[in-house]
Ligand SMILES: Nc1ncnc2c1ncn2[C@@H]1O[C@H](COP(=O)(O)OP(=O)(O)O)[C@@H](O)[C@H]1O
């Protein structure tokens with residue numbers, strides 16, 4: 001895919017540069033010093049391992065300050081000339097184009113000069129490059145950022161830089177910071193990735209955020225399998241079994257207290273627990289009204305969770321938990337209770353799913369059905385969907401016909417059959433739907449299908 005997440009989610013502001021707080025503060029302080037005229041140190045050297053946010057921080061800085069910027073890669077031969085031009089033209093008090101050509105000076109607007117890979121000056125031979133940089137700093141009336149992996153290599157070639165530039169170190173990022181960035185990307189991409197997988201990615205990337213973001217993107221786009229080792233997988237399976245047992249006890253609880261107690265040992269964040277319960281409701285409830293009520297209890301829990309997050313008042317968690325456990329369990333007024341073996345998110349070790357949440361899936365399906373059924377969406381949610389989920393689970397022919405008529409996609413089908421949208425089962429149904437749609441255009445006899453309605457296909461109204 002062309003759109004690389006590392007570019008798409010590059011921090012726009014220094015405030016979005018995660019980790020390295022000390023470095024970010026130094027950069028801000030240096031930038032502020034330009035407000036009072038040209039400071040003593042006109043250049044900053046950002047030094048650190050790849051993928052820690054050096055380039056991002058430079059670009060974000062220009063953005064925050066409202067400065068223009070010019071970005072040059074010093075290792076690229078083609079830029080040698082423009083860096084020299086910048087230096088050779090004397091005082092860099094004017095603005096210049098990205099090619100290094102000067103524009104007539106634009107009053108007041110600063111231009112940040114970003115020289116990336118400054119330790120890699122045009123290969124090793126050309127010492128002129130080092131001189132060009134030193135001259136640029138000396139003559140410049142503009143702020144300059146040099147970016148290096150290896151500070152010693154830079155100062156070996158241009159020792160004057162030691163006294164001309166302030167040094168800022170970017171450290172490798174810790175897994176926690178990396179997970180937080182991955183989480184926010186996953187949520188913006190609307191994909192769910194189990195937190196264990198994010199942790200795994202974060203631990204394996206050696207503090208390199210670029211690598212981590214790339215790993216996540218490749219994984220989500222299905223290009224690589226995640227590397228959980230066997231022992232991880234085993235621990236994971238045990239955890240899953242405990243979680244399944246707790247959820248089963250919770251859904252079966254008859255009192256608020258027993259519902260709450262059943263989830264006490266679940267070692268998941270309230271947000272993640274909510275997702276599990278959300279996935280469990282369609283499996284656990286067969287009665288339309290009960291299911292509706294359970295979703296409403298969960299919606300209330302969700303409101304409390306939102307308040308908790310916003311107010312940082314973790315006392316509210318208790319209410320959220322009561323709602324999502326007791327509120328949901330006690331919604332069951334009509335039996336019998338189905339025997340759920342396994343709850344769905346994440347249902348297997350490859351804990352990655354492109355599924356929309358069940359609520360979104362329900363809404364998507366009912367929106368597609370409403371025109372065909374002449375019923376309100378709410379009524380479809382309440383009375384048709386629960387029925388449909390149980391019928392279609394055993395009747396894929398109906399599902400194919402319905403899918404072809406109403407334009408159901410893999411998320412919808414996944415929801416109806418209770419499987420992952422990426423699963424083989426769902427993909428098979430989707431490909432049958434496509435075949436069906438292809439057939440609809442020519443007049444092939446449809447009689448070979450078990451036919452009930454006029455066009456030879458069974459439809460919703462047959463039930
Ligand atoms: N500290 C950070 N906070 C948020 N995202 C980051 C951070 N560091 C790196 N990234 C992500 O990794 C990508 C590459 O980072 P970059 O700033 O180019 O690293 P560097 O210049 O240090 O090699 C960015 O586009 C961004 O997606």
Ligand SMILES: [Mg+2]
Pocket residue numbers: 051054055056116147
């Ligand atoms: Mg960089």
